[in-house]
Amino acid sequence: MAGSPRRSAGRRLQLPLLCLLLQGATAILFAVFVRYNRETDAALWHWGNHSDADNEFYFRYPSFQDVHVMIFVGFGFLMVFLQRYGFGSVGFTFLLAAFALQWSTLIQGFFHSFSGGYILVGVESMINADFCAGAVLISFGAILGKTGPVQLLLMALLEVVLFGLNEFVLLSLLEVKDAGGSMTIHTFGAYFGLILSRVLYRPQLEKSKHRQGSVYHSDLFAMIGTIFLWIFWPSFNSAPTALGDGQHRTALNTYYSLTASTLSTFALSALVGGDGRLDMVHVQNAALAGGVIVGTSAEMMLTPFGALAAGFLAGAISTLGYKFLTPILESKLKVQDTCGVHNLHGMPGVLGALLGVLVAGLATHEAYGDGLESVFPLIAEGQRSATSQAVHQLFGLFVTLTFASVGGGLGGLLLRLPILDSPPDAQCYEDQIYWEVPGEHELLAQGSEETETQA
C-alpha cells in the first residue's frame, strides 16, 4: 500500500456523492416520465384482441440477453488483460454500464419513444439502452486505467446525451440504416474516446509502463470477454432489425463475417509477429472486427460472400493497426489508446459505414422483392433512390464523426477539471488506488518488480 498515497476526504467522497446524485436524478426523472408500454403494461396489453405469443418479448428478449452478456461479460472481461487492473476493468464496466442503462433509457426515450408526455419502455428500450452502454464502454477502452470512476461517470453523463442526439439525427432525421451500429455505436464510441484520450494526454505515462502489459492468466480472462463477444455478435447486430428474414439474415451475415475476421487475424498476426508467433492482443481484439464492419450492412442483402470478404478485410486491417498504427498514434498524435479501440471499433466502424453506403447504393427492387419495405422503406415507397440512400448513409458517417469529435473534446475538457479524482501518472493501470486489493497481489507485484530490477 506504500505506493498509493491517501486521498483527501474531498476526493474520497466524490464517487459516493456522484453515484447518489446521479441515481437520485434518474429516479426522479423515471418517476415523472417513464411508463410501461403497451407490451409491458397489464391493462394495455390485455386491452384488445391478440395472443400472448405476439408479445415483442418472444421475438427480441433472447437477443437482448445475448447483447446483455456482451456488454457486461464481453466488454468487462475483454479489458481484464491488464495485469493489475482487473478489478477496475470489470468493476468500472459494471458501474458505468449500469448508470448508462438508466440514463440512456431516459435520453433515448425522449428521442424515440416519447408519447403523450411519457417515455414508454419495453424490450426495445432495453436493447437500445444496452447499445448506448456499449458505446460508452468503447470510449472507456481508450482511456482504461488512466481515469478514475468519477471521471468515467461524468464521461457517461455527457456521452449518453450525445449518443442519443447523434442516433436521433441519423435514424430519425436522415433515416439511414445502422442496425448493428457501425456508425452510431462503434465509430461514435471510438472517436469520442480517442479525442477524449488526446485531450487527457499524459506525457509521463511511461511511469506506469510496466503495468500496461498482461500476465498469463489475465490474458485468459480477457479471452472470456473476447469469445462471448464473438459468439453473441450475430445477436447484437440483429437485435433491433425487422422481424423475420431481417433478423435471420443479419445474424447469418455477422456469423460469416466473424469467421473470416478470425482467419485473417491469425494470418496477419503470425505474419507480423516476431519469429512467426501469434499475439494475444490481436486474437483478443482484431478477430472481433468482423462483427463491427457489418454493423450497418448485415441486415441488407450483403450476400454470404460479401460477409466473408468484409470480415476478412476488417480482421486484417485491425491486426495491422495494432501492430503498426497504435504506436504511431501515441508517439505522433499523442493519443494513448489503452485497448486499441481505434483498431477494433474506429477503423472497422468507418469501413462498416462505407460498406453500408456501398450496399445501400446497390439495392434493387429485384434483390429485395417485397422485403425492400422492411430494409429501405423510403426506397420502397419511391421517396429515395438507392443512390440517394447511399448519400444519406455517407452523410450519416460525417455527422457521427463530428458529434464524436466535438463530444470527445468537450468530454476531455470536463474530465481535466483539476478537482476530479484522477490517478497520478505513476498509479495508472493500477487497482490499488480505487480498490481494496487482497494481499497476494502486492506480493506478486513486488515479485515482478524485483524481477524487472534483476533483468
Added chain:
Amino acid sequence: MAGSPRRSAGRRLQLPLLCLLLQGATAILFAVFVRYNRETDAALWHWGNHSDADNEFYFRYPSFQDVHVMIFVGFGFLMVFLQRYGFGSVGFTFLLAAFALQWSTLIQGFFHSFSGGYILVGVESMINADFCAGAVLISFGAILGKTGPVQLLLMALLEVVLFGLNEFVLLSLLEVKDAGGSMTIHTFGAYFGLILSRVLYRPQLEKSKHRQGSVYHSDLFAMIGTIFLWIFWPSFNSAPTALGDGQHRTALNTYYSLTASTLSTFALSALVGGDGRLDMVHVQNAALAGGVIVGTSAEMMLTPFGALAAGFLAGAISTLGYKFLTPILESKLKVQDTCGVHNLHGMPGVLGALLGVLVAGLATHEAYGDGLESVFPLIAEGQRSATSQAVHQLFGLFVTLTFASVGGGLGGLLLRLPILDSPPDAQCYEDQIYWEVPGEHELLAQGSEETETQA
C-alpha cells in the same frame, strides 16, 4: 499434503456410497412416478389440433437456460472468491445442484404436477427444479468451506423437501404471488442456511482465518459468477410468470432494479471503505440485491420508478450489512456466514416479501385492467380484496421464516452427526481435504504461509 491427515476408510466411502444410494433411490422413484407431460410426450402432443409453435418450450426454454446458467455458473463461480476453495465452491455447487434437480423434480412434482398417479414433467418442472436448487445453493453459501460433501448432500435431501412443502403452502394453499422467489427461494434459503450455520457454530474457526480471504485472481473468477447472475436475473424472476405482458414486465422491472442496486452498492462501498476504496465483496454480492428485492413484486405493476427505488434500497442495505452486520452476526449471534447470504438473500428477501405485500395491497382494477386475472386471479374474481391479498402475502413471509428456521435447525442437528465426514477447524476453506490439488497450489500455499510468518 502434510497438512491434511488421511481419512479412515469409513469416512472415505461415505461420499461414493451416498451418491450411489441417492441416485439409485431417485432413479427408482423416477421409474415409478415420472412421465412426460402433454408437451413432451410424442403421443399426447400430437393428439389434438395445435401448432408446434404453441409448445410451452418456445415460451420458457430460453428463460430456463438463463436460469440454468445462474445456478451453475452464477452461484458456482460467485463462491470461488475463497483463495483455496475454488474446487469445492464450483465442484460442490455442481454436485449439490445436480442432485437437487432430480430430487426436487420428485418433491415439487408430488406437490404441483401430480396427475393420475404420475408426476408430469416438462420445461416448467425444469425451471422449478432449478429454482429449488438455487435455494439449496444459497444455504450452501452460509456454510461454505465448513462442511464436507456428504453433509451437503444430506442438507439438500432435507432442504428440498421443506422447500417443496413451503412452496406448496404459499403458492397453492395461501395463493400468494412469489414468481421470483423473494420468499420461497431467497428468504427460505438464507434463513435455512443461517440457522444451520448457527447450529454448526465452530468456536475455533479462526484456525482457518488466513484462508477466508480472496486472492487477486479468485476475485476475478468470482466476478464471472456475479456478472452472469446480474445479467440473467431478469430471466430468473420472469421464467415462471404468466405469458405475454407478465414475463415482459417482470424482466423489465428486474433489469431496472439491478441497475439501481449497482449504483447504490458502489456509492456505499466507497463511502464506508478505507480511504474511499471500493470493496470487491460488496460489488460481487450487494450489486445483485436488486434482483432479490423485486422477486415477489416484479410481475406486479411496480412501475419503473418503483423498481429503481427498490433496487437502490437493496444495494444500500446489503452493502451496509456486509460492512457492519456480518461481524456482529458472528461475534454476538455465533452465525458464521461465509458468503454473507444474510446480506444478499436474507434481508433483501424479507424486504422483497414486504414490498410484495405493499404492491399487492395497492392493486386496483384500474391499474391492471383485464390483466388482473393473470397477476391476482383471486382479486379479479372477487374472492379477495387487495388488502386481503396483502395480508396473505405477509402471512406467507411468516410461514417461510418458520419453515426455514425449523428446517435449518433440523438440518444442523443432522449435519452434526459425529459419523459424518466433516473438515476439522484447521482445514476449513481448504480444497486439499476433499480434492486432488495440483502441485502449484501447495507451493503458493507454502509461499503465502512463509509470507505470513515474515509479516
Added chain:
Amino acid sequence: MAGSPRRSAGRRLQLPLLCLLLQGATAILFAVFVRYNRETDAALWHWGNHSDADNEFYFRYPSFQDVHVMIFVGFGFLMVFLQRYGFGSVGFTFLLAAFALQWSTLIQGFFHSFSGGYILVGVESMINADFCAGAVLISFGAILGKTGPVQLLLMALLEVVLFGLNEFVLLSLLEVKDAGGSMTIHTFGAYFGLILSRVLYRPQLEKSKHRQGSVYHSDLFAMIGTIFLWIFWPSFNSAPTALGDGQHRTALNTYYSLTASTLSTFALSALVGGDGRLDMVHVQNAALAGGVIVGTSAEMMLTPFGALAAGFLAGAISTLGYKFLTPILESKLKVQDTCGVHNLHGMPGVLGALLGVLVAGLATHEAYGDGLESVFPLIAEGQRSATSQAVHQLFGLFVTLTFASVGGGLGGLLLRLPILDSPPDAQCYEDQIYWEVPGEHELLAQGSEETETQA
C-alpha cells in the same frame, strides 16, 4: 525464450499462408455456390403469405446460440486445464472452429441443402456447421499440445469432408436418427482423433511430461468450459430435432441424463481416488458424458428413468476410463489421448449409438402416437419395422467407426509430413513455441522447474 529455438522462415510462413489460402478458397466457393435460403432472403421470404413469427429463426436461433457457446467457450476453456497451453487451447479452438464453420457450410451444404446449383443457408446450416466444428474439436482434444496450428488446420480440412460424407451416409442414405450426434459427432470425432494420435505417436513425449498437468487456476478456467458445456447440452441435442414435443423432450431427457452422470462421476471419482479425494479431471470431463450417451436417443421416447440410467452409466464408465483405461491406451496401444476424448466422447458415443439401437427397436405406434411420423418417419409410413430401424442404427455405428478410423489414419499420415511445422517432443504442451507469452509465465515456468529440481 531460451528454451524455444527460432523457426526457419519457411516454417514461420506456413500458418499465415495456409490461413490466407483456405480463406481465399472458401470465399471463392461461397461466391459461386452459397445463397440465402427462403428464410433469410428478403425477396423469397416476403414472397407468399406467412407471418414473421413462422420464420425458423425464432424456433432454432436460441438453441443455436447455446450450441455456439458450447463450441467456443465450452470446448475452448475445457482444454485450458494444461498449465502452459492456455493460449493454444482457447486460441487454436477459435481458429479451428472458425475455419470449420466456413468449410462445413460448404461441405454439408453440398450434401444436404444443394438446390438449383446453390447451397442455401440459414439457421439450420449454422447449427450443422457448429456441430461439425464440435467433431473437429473433439479430435483436437486427442492431440492437444502435440501439434501445430498448420497441422490442425489440415486436419480440419480433411475431417470436415469425411464428417460430411459420414453424416450424409447415415442421415440421408441409411436414414438413421442421430439428432445429438452420438455417432456423427462424438464417435466420429473421438475415433478420428484417437487413430490420428496413434499415427502421430511420440515415444519421447515424457520430455514434456511436467507440463501435462494442471495448476490450480488452470483447473478453474477448465471448469468454465465444463459448466457451460453441461448447461447447454440440452440445447445441443435438441437443436436440430423436430419442432414441438421433439425439441422439448430431447432437452428434458438430456437434462436428466446429465444430472445422473454428475452424481455417478462424483461417486466413482471419490471411490477410486487416493484417500477418497475427488479428481478434477473426472469432474471436468466425465460429468459431461450424460450428454453424449443420449445424443441419439434423447429425441425418442427414452423415458425420464431411461435418461437417468443412461447418464449414470456414462458417468461411471467415463470416470473409470480416465482412471484405468487411459494409461493402458498410452502404454499398450501407443495412443496418447491428451484430453481423454476416448472416455468422454468415444465410449459414451458408442454406448449412445447402442442405446439408440435399443430405443429405436422398442418403438411402437402406441408409445409415439401420431408423433411417430416426426421421430421415425419410415416406421410411421410402414416402410420399416422398428427392428429394421434398429439394425440400420447399428449399421450406422459401424459406418461411422469405419469412416473415423480410415479418416484418422489418413489424417495422421498427412500430419506427419516432415515439412509441417510441428513442436519438438520437448516443447509439447507449451505455448511459447506458437505464441508471444507475457513475462510472468516464464517466471512461473522457471519457478516450477526449480521446484522440480529441488524435489
